[in-house]
Amino acid sequence: MDDCTSGEEDYYYSDRDSLDGLENDESDVQWVPPKGPSSKVITKESLLAAQREDLRRVMELLSLREFHARTLLIHYRWDVEKLFAVLVEKGKPFLFDEAGVTVVEKDDLDSFIFATVSCDICMEDVPGTAVTKMECGHNFCNDCWTEHFIVKINEGQSKRIRCMAHKCNAICDEAVIRNLVRKRHPDLAEKFDRFLLESYIEDNKMVKWCPSTPHCGNAIRVEDDEFCEVECSCGLQFCFSCLADAHSPCSCLMWELWTKKCRDESETVNWITVHTKPCPKCHKPVEKNGGCNLVSCICGQAFCWLCGGATGRDHTWSRINGHSCGRYKEDREKNAERAKRDLYRYMHYHNRYKAHTDSFKLESNLKETIREKVSNLEKKDSRLRDFSWVTNGLYRLFRSRRVLSYSYPFAFYMFGDDLFKDEMTNAEREIKQNLFEDQQQQLEANVEKLSKFVEEPFDQFAEDKVMQIRMQVINLSVITDNLCKKMYDCIENELLGSLQFGIHNIAPYQSKGIEKATELSVCWNPKDENTEKCPTPYSPNGIVTEPGRPSGSGSSYEGGCSSRNKRPRTGSLGSCTIDLNLPADVID
Amino acid sequence: MVDFARVQKELHECNKDIEVSGISIKLKEDNNNSLTHLTGTIPGPLATPYEGGNFNIDIVLPDGYPFEPPRMQFATKVWHPNISSQSGAICLDILKDQWSPALTLKTALLSVQALLSAPEPDDPQDAVVAQQYLRDYQTFAATARYWTETFARSSTLGIEDKVKKLVEMGFPEAQVRSTLESVGGDENMALEKLCSG
Ligand SMILES: [Zn+2]
Ligand SMILES: [Zn+2]
Ligand SMILES: [Zn+2]
Ligand SMILES: [Zn+2]
Numbered sequence: 008m009d010d011c012t013s014g015e016e017d018y019y020y021s022d023r024d025s026l027d028g029l030e031n032d033e034s035d036v037q038w039v040p041p042k043g044p045s046s047k048v049i050t051k052e053s054l055l056a057a058q059r060e061d062l063r064r065v066m067e068l069l070s071l072r073e074f075h076a077r078t079l080l081i082h083y084r085w086d087v088e089k090l091f092a093v094l095v096e097k098g099k100p101f102l103f104d105e106a107g108v109t110v111v112e113k114d115d116l117d118s119f120i121f122a123t124v125s126c127d128i129c130m131e132d133v134p135g136t137a138v139t140k141m142e143c144g145h146n147f148c149n150d151c152w153t154e155h156f157i158v159k160i161n162e163g164q165s166k167r168i169r170c171m172a173h174k175c176n177a178i179c180d181e182a183v184i185r186n187l188v189r190k191r192h193p194d195l196a197e198k199f200d201r202f203l204l205e206s207y208i209e210d211n212k213m214v215k216w217c218p219s220t221p222h223c224g225n226a227i228r229v230e231d232d233e234f235c236e237v238e239c240s241c242g243l244q245f246c247f248s249c250l251a252d253a254h255s256p257c258s259c260l261m262w263e264l265w266t267k268k269c270r271d272e273s274e275t276v277n278w279i280t281v282h283t284k285p286c287p288k289c290h291k292p293v294e295k296n297g298g299c300n301l302v303s304c305i306c307g308q309a310f311c312w313l314c315g316g317a318t319g320r321d322h323t324w325s326r327i328n329g330h331s332c333g334r335y336k337e338d339r340e341k342n343a344e345r346a347k348r349d350l351y352r353y354m355h356y357h358n359r360y361k362a363h364t365d366s367f368k369l370e371s372n373l374k375e376t377i378r379e380k381v382s383n384l385e386k387k388d389s390r391l392r393d394f395s396w397v398t399n400g401l402y403r404l405f406r407s408r409r410v411l412s413y414s415y416p417f418a419f420y421m422f423g424d425d426l427f428k429d430e431m432t433n434a435e436r437e438i439k440q441n442l443f444e445d446q447q448q449q450l451e452a453n454v455e456k457l458s459k460f461v462e463e464p465f466d467q468f469a470e471d472k473v474m475q476i477r478m479q480v481i482n483l484s485v486i487t488d489n490l491c492k493k494m495y496d497c498i499e500n501e502l503l504g505s506l507q508f509g510i511h512n513i514a515p516y517q518s519k520g521i522e523k524a525t526e527l528s529v530c531w532n533p534k535d536e537n538t539e540k541c542p543t544p545y546s547p548n549g550i551v552t553e554p555g556r557p558s559g560s561g562s563s564y565e566g567g568c569s570s571r572n573k574r575p576r577t578g579s580l581g582s583c584t585i586d587l588n589l590p591a592d593v594i595d
Numbered sequence: 596m597v598d599f600a601r602v603q604k605e606l607h608e609c610n611k612d613i614e615v616s617g618i619s620i621k622l623k624e625d626n627n628n629s630l631t632h633l634t635g636t637i638p639g640p641l642a643t644p645y646e647g648g649n650f651n652i653d654i655v656l657p658d659g660y661p662f663e664p665p666r667m668q669f670a671t672k673v674w675h676p677n678i679s680s681q682s683g684a685i686c687l688d689i690l691k692d693q694w695s696p697a698l699t700l701k702t703a704l705l706s707v708q709a710l711l712s713a714p715e716p717d718d719p720q721d722a723v724v725a726q727q728y729l730r731d732y733q734t735f736a737a738t739a740r741y742w743t744e745t746f747a748r749s750s751t752l753g754i755e756d757k758v759k760k761l762v763e764m765g766f767p768e769a770q771v772r773s774t775l776e777s778v779g780g781d782e783n784m785a786l787e788k789l790c791s792g
């Protein structure tokens with residue numbers, strides 16, 4: 008708390024900034040990239056530019072024509088680094104041969120045109136002017152080439168159309184294909200171009216279509232880590248690795264198992280709900296506890312599980328005191344016990360997971376209420392003018408709540424028998440589970456506290472009280488952030504880190520929330536300062552370009568041709584800028 | 596649309612040197628003389644269990660021919676790891692993704708003939724045959740020879756004639772048939788075996 012009491016307003020953003028945050032849904036998760044975020048949104052419009060960036064690098068390094076570069080890149084799944092590594096390791100001839108690239112001096116081609124050429128495909132003599140020679144040296148008549156291209160494009164093989172000669176591995180020049188096909192079939196030529204373009208997404212390990220339904224039309228490119236979570240400009244947050252909804256700190260496998268289990272168990276859970284019995288006295292549902300058919304309600308009433316009738320509290324092997332429905336017997340079947348224990352274990356985790364997910368949904372509705380509260384507070388004549396703590400607190404609540412709810416399925420698998428049974432002894436497991444649950448409980452307690460304060464009708468309170476709540480919210484924001492970070496530390500180092508066999512990668516903790524992928528700059532040379540070369544920044548649905556605003560140090564952001572949707576908040580306010588979303592140690 | 600001009604030329608070229616290659620391509624009868632449905636014939640390669648047989652191959656030309664591969668399958672029953680003993684379907688790369696428009700029906704049939712001499716049991720079409728080829732080559736060869744004798748030899752003595760001949764010599768019919776099968780239909784070998792056993 009001490010960290011935050013002094014300094015006051017200077018430490019926080021201007022009111023204007025925090026209000027911007029509320030008014031614009033697109034920017035309300037206040038992710039401020041440290042050096043420019045590593046994931047990019049690729050729209051239909053910027054796809055060409057994204058692809059050209061990679062083509063350019065390969066063309067320049069190897070002095071190649073575009074279609075050769077594309078052939079190489081398609082072969083190496085648009086992994087420029089891998090391509091360069093193969094080049095260094097195995098040399099150019101190997102690289103080209105593998106991918107079907109044949110480079111010849113331009114002079115060798117069409118050096119001499121025969122009057123007539125016999126085409127081996129149609130077996131006709133055709134004028135030399137109606138013949139095309141590919142770079143591999145094979146020539147056939149244009150009609151045959153065209154027919155070949157049409158068949159291949161229709162087969163969906165646009166990305167690698169090989170020469171017609173038997174056993175010739177060379178990939179045909181895309182310009183030749185385009186020109187010949189366009190003459191007979193303009194639609195198909197367009198389809199061909201689209202296939203080539205989309206290969207950048209479909210054959211690329213670092214680029215994936217956004218999994219939104221209906222599809223937003225975007226793809227996301229990440230820079231160096233596939234195990235991350237991103238937010239598309241359409242608002243969908245997803246795991247880049249498995250394309251499911253964001254699920255960290257669960258690994259992809261855990262999440263897959265969990266969602267499947269939730270589907271499968273829902274019936275069993277229903278069954279158990281049906282099979283709780285109402286207490287004969289207070290009518291609350293009572294679960295059977297253990298194998299004994301004498302059950303007792305929290306109200307103190309004991310009753311018989313078999314017939315539901317009220318009984319006394321004593322029983323012998325043969326009868327319950329005060330009751331004789333005649334069907335009472337101990338159920339000692341081990342298997343049934345075990346199955347039930349598993350189910351209860353699942354329900355334990357599922358209930359908590361679900362409770363937090365539900366809270367998350369409810370709290371999401373708070374955005375609107377919070378906006379009202381802030382505007383009410385602003386109308387008051389008060390020495391408190393900055394309300395960014397309100398929104399920051401709210402977003403901290405969202406993020407911690409999320410971590411908390413996914414920590415339950417994580418724990419279910421981490422300490423259960425499904426995945427790591429042989430990785431730990433029971434004693435080890437118990438120690439680790441205690442360690443983890445301590446952290447989980449601390450986080451839980453603080454998240455609930457934060458939630459309570461954020462929900463207070465503080466716009467109706469006197470200023471002193473508002474100041475108190477403000478301190479609590481700021482303080483709890485820092486605490487929950489730290490606790491989340493600690494929990495991730497524990498997961499990554501103590502728990503998953505010590506495993507022998509499991510391959511469980513989790514997306515790292517993002518104190519500022521899941522990274523919002525930024526619109527890919529249409530300017531494809533980041534170092535190019537010359538803005539004239541940059542086409543007008545494309546600014547699609549809801550992405551605001553802010554030409555009027557001072558963009559920090561200008562060209563340091565993506566070469567000055569930025570179509571960024573983020574306010575450059577850090578930097579413009581000088582050295583004393585602080586983001587409340589930052590953990591406490593940064594605030595000091 | 597099938598390039599009929601080319602198909603005409605191919606037929607002409609192929610049947611011109613039938614004496615050398617032994618390979619012929621004819622229009623399939625009963626089919627209104629359509630150029631899209633043909634029958635190819637290849638002789639079984641020498642020094643293989645298929646020697647002496649003549650194998651008919653059913654050829655259907657798709658609309659995209661020659662830019663799409665011709666569809667070929669054995670009309671004659673044959674015992675071979677890469678050819679289905681049931682349907683005659685052929686597992687051969689140039690009839691699939693390795694097809695090139697520069698290949699012709701004749702070169703394709705030559706490849707099929709080459710497949711008869713060099714089976715690829717690791718990429719089988721008929722798993723049963725492939726298993727047998729790998730585990731018990733003797734039995735495989737005998738069966739293949741028997742199938743060749745039975746189904747691919749129209750000109751010389753048919754299997755029934757051989758059975759009749761041996762039965763007339765005084766051997767029981769069931770024994771004659773099983774012995775003939777075990778030696779791949781070779782009349783002399785069967786006689787030898789019947790006498791010794
Ligand atoms: Zn031609
Ligand atoms: Zn070629
Ligand atoms: Zn999207
Ligand atoms: Zn995942």
Ligand SMILES: [Zn+2]
Nearest residue numbers: 286289304306
């Ligand atoms: Zn009760």
Ligand SMILES: [Zn+2]
Nearest residue numbers: 299300301322
């Ligand atoms: Zn009991």
Ligand SMILES: [Zn+2]
Nearest residue numbers: 311313314332
């Ligand atoms: Zn009872």
